[in-house]
Amino acid sequence: MMLVEIVGGSLFGSLALVADGLHMSTHAGAMLIAALAYTYARKHATDSRFVFGTGKLGDLAGFTSAIVLAMIALLIGYEAVSRFLSPVPIHFGEAIPIAVLGLLVNIASVWLLSGGGHGHSHGYSHGHGHDEHAHEEEVQRIFTPSGVLALSIFEDGVPPVFRIAPETANSKLPLQSVYVTTVRPDGTQQLFAFADRGGYLESKEKIPEPHAFKTVVRLPDGEHVVEFEEHGHDDVHEAAVRDHNIRSAYIHVIADAAVSVLAIIGLVLARTFGWLWMDPLAGVIGALVIANWSYGLMRGTGGILLDMNPDWKMADNVRQVIEGSGDKVLDLHVWRVGPGHMSAVVSVATNEPQRSPVFYHAALKRFKGLSHLTVEVNPTQAAA
Missing domain, CATH: 3.30.70.1350 (Cation efflux protein, cytoplasmic domain)
Structure with a gap:
């Protein structure tokens, strides 16, 4: 597809199509870099010369891909300025179908890199998936004669606190004599009192990190013991688990799809209204999109290579x-x-x-x- 777009864009006078093809060549190169990085890292995983293992090879590959992205952005920008100064005729009937086919190939590549339609993620999301009230893993259920209560650690935008809420419609929320005592592995204990927040109870004191302890819940009907454990999404920040190697390849394909869309829009507007300048303008916008992705990838991988703490x-x-x-x-x-x-x-x-x-x-x-x-x-x- 890369060869078809570059040759077709050159023959039919579309800079946007050439730009899309050139950028598609970079994501083909990014795939090769990513594959080589994984292969080398696996081969030398037990090599004692790598003091802390080969885990950073993916970040090095991502940084390399970011530099390639930046160079392509400069190349497309330079060519766009040349086309503004010296416009060339465009064969729209041939260029537009090629651009559409290129977009379809990019969509297929995005689908494959995102897990083949199985909903897998390569650490490219920007959130932790917080529930509206609490992390699902941090909810403990307490069975009482008056119904089931949910004890959770709530920390969405506020200091961590305990919350007690009815689990079922017929559960009754106790409004007095409710206390929680945490017992940590070293024997340290802390008592938490609760306040009525209307529909749920909330501890007046915040919970110190880490959230790994035995919890003694004192209710009017007696004491209940539950345990909380420290979970992976609390221990490791998203930036610490992100695979920059696969992310670099994913960014290439996403940016390439965006450039394909811009190429199609530029060609359609140029043919419909006679705006030949729309084609190089689409190339300029595509170059800016690529440059932006390049900066973000370079910043993320560069920080890891320089041992910045991401968590x-x-x-x-x-x-x-x-x-x-x-x-x-x-x-x-x-x-x-x-x-x-x-x-x-x-x-x-x-x-x-x-x-x-x-x-x-x-x-x-x-x-x-x-x-x-x-x-x-x-x-x-x-x-x-």
């Missing part, structure tokens, strides 16, 4: 777990070593001589995205 919540969770047990974090570094894999180096000062690095590894094992952890323990003498 500050993970760093905060690590700090709170360690300092919540009475120790002090002297130094902490968290960075991404691959999609869904974070590494951390932490220096701890402790008054407990029996606490070794093994203790902290066990305490931080709950964070599934933390794949590589190095702990330095500095014993300090307790004040007399």
Whole structure:
């Protein structure tokens, strides 16, 4: 399709069609770069020369694709200016069908890269999929004589708090003598009182991170014990799990589809109203679209390659777990070593001589995205 668009655009005088074909060549190249990156990363996954593994090869491939995108945008922009200054005749009857066929090929490519119609995502979404009230994984159900109650951790746009709401229509919400006590793995306990918010109860105090603890719920009918666990979508921010390699290929195809649409619009308007300048204008707009995608991809992959921390919540969770047990974090570094894999180096000062690095590894094992952890323990003498 790339060859058909470039040759057809050149023969029939359509810059928009040539631009679409040139950009299609970049996404063909992006596919090759992505495939080579995955192949090389898999082949050298156990190579000791790669100290933290080969997880960043995808980011390097994505950064390379971003540079190619930027170069193509400049090329299309230069050619568009030339066409504005020296217009050429366009054979619309041949150019428009080729542009439509190119769009269909791009749509098919988008469908394949998005999971072949099975709804798979390659980390390209920009949200966490929050429920209107709480994460579904953070809802615990309590069965009482007056019905089923839902205890949840609500954190959508507000500091994390507990909420208790009726689970079924016939459930009755207790309005007094309701308390929740959290018991963390290190034995730390915290009591939460509740206020009536009209239709549900909400804790007056916010819940410190991490959200992994046993919960004792005291209701008028007695005590109920439920447990909350730290889940992957809390541990690892979306930017930390995003696969920039497949994302770069996906961006190429999405941008290419957009350029195809612009090419068709430019050709149709040029033929209908005689506006020959619409064709190079469509090329200019296409170049700007490509440049914008290139900048976003370059910024995301460049940050990973320079070891920027994409998930500050993970760093905060690590700090709170360690300092919540009475120790002090002297130094902490968290960075991404691959999609869904974070590494951390932490220096701890402790008054407990029996606490070794093994203790902290066990305490931080709950964070599934933390794949590589190095702990330095500095014993300090307790004040007399």
